[in-house]
Amino acid sequence: MDLEAAPDPRVDHTPRAANLCAVLSVTAHMHDCGNRDEILALMVDALPELGPFTVEPVSAVTGELHDDDDVWRHRVLLDDSWSRPVSLTLRADYPPTPLQATLLELLIQHTGSALRATSLRGRAATQERQLREATEEITAITARASRLEQEAKIHHTFGRLSATGGDETAIADTLHRLTGLAVGIEDAFGTLRVWAGPDRPPKYRKVGGGNRVDVIRRATMEGRPLRDDNRIVQIVRPGKTLLGVLYLSDPDHRAADLDTFALEYATTVLAVDMAHRRSLAETEARLSRDLGADLLAGTDDDSAYSRADALGYDLHTPQRVLVVQWGPDTPIETVAEAFRRHLTSTDSSALLVHGNEHRTGVLAAVMDATTDANTIFKALEKSLGPAVGVVGVGSECGSPSDLPNSYTHAMRALEIRKQSLSPRGVALFDELGVYRILDSHSSTGDVEAFVQEWLGPLLEYDREHRSTMTATLAQYLECGGKYDETAQALRIHRSTLRYRMSRIHELTGRDLRSVDTRLNLHLASRALQVLAGGERQ
Structure with missing residues (x-):
């Protein structure tokens, strides 16, 4: 332009x-x-x-x-x-x-x-x-x-x-290390099984407290971690059966999304572990019931030892049978579960038998003879409540083939205790005393065992020393414990009688001032006379 x-x-x-x-x-x-x-x-x-x-x-x-x-x-x-x-x-x-x-x-x-x-x-x-x-x-x-x-x-x-077979303790420790939060694992009943991390509560409160059922139901419906007060909860439920609860303790509400992810993944691993262990436990329990039932029915020692060794149970130590009955309204399966929890908590073992294997409504247990039955009764009472529960304890056995007799004795002790004025608690067959020969199921063998229990040391002493300690005690009891009448009947001096009675106390270890002791000794001495009369015939 x-x-x-x-x-x-x-x-x-x-x-x-x-x-x-x-x-x-x-x-x-x-x-x-x-x-x-x-x-x-x-x-x-x-x-x-x-x-x-x-x-x-x-x-x-x-x-x-x-x-x-x-x-x-x-x-x-x-x-x-x-x-x-x-x-x-x-x-x-x-x-x-x-x-x-x-x-x-x-x-x-x-x-x-x-x-x-x-x-x-x-x-x-x-x-x-x-x-x-x-x-x-x-x-x-x-x-x-x-x-x-x-x-x-x-x-x-x-x-x-998981590949190395880490148990629930290792899983909890790993989750604590990854999140920095304390970790707890409960069983299906709300009992704390594992705690990983600091600040373990001295008085434990189970997840949900009094509303545990509602919390478990909500967590099941959510299908993901659920906050319950100061805890982030994830249930362990691989199928329809609740196996337990895994949670993070988060009182400061500082858990991040990655912590929740770790909780979910740890729950998956724990579910596999708990389901596997539950399956093994059920298999072991079934095998244990089978062995226990055979032991109560009677089996040879060699077979019993080999089967027990395969289960990891030591039958070589002295054993005895315990039987438990816990009121008409308590299912036997509930009693068995409470018994297993006690065994787990005390790190002890037993062969439990219940159901169709023997008498219905009664739980039988083959256990080490040194087990304290009173401790078991208190543990069951704590779990099952103060119902009319009875624990019968059979005699000690040196070999598995003697366990049927121990089972019979335990059942007799249980039945006698149930018919007594105090129909609850622990009844030991070895401490039944006169009730053992008054029981309708008693036999000549029971009477002989009763005599041996109360007069055995005196009879042995008389055989070895050709003395008359047993006869002296019998006459003393027949005279009502009166020294003068006894010395006169035996035609010995009063001081001689005192010496003999002192030796009898040393040999038997019995307190003759006890009414029950004198009654049992008196019955045993009379039963001895009856048995001796039968032998003469």
């Missing part, structure tokens, strides 16, 4: 001079605009200020400019180096003056500069936004990668623990 062309001589008037300050003001506003449309609008609005300039319209049909040789035209291409270039055609009814041409050129230059500046700002904003989005995406990817790395670590840790 030739902006310096001479004005058309046909024009008989001079256009008004453009205000340079106004043009500069317009171009300044252009640089403050936020988009190209506003800049172009300012340019179009400023054209009349420079002269008779307008923007040539474009045909809506052909998109071409109208061709008219009588007007002045100037095509302007505005390129912002980023968007599509803008093409404008300026027109005037006559050529511009040099001043108008200069101002028009200045406006065009500033418009192009403003478009490029706006384009640069737009590009910078776009790049900044893209950079920010990329940074956020990288941050998210980094966080996800870190999370996946932590999850992989948890998977690897518990996977290795």
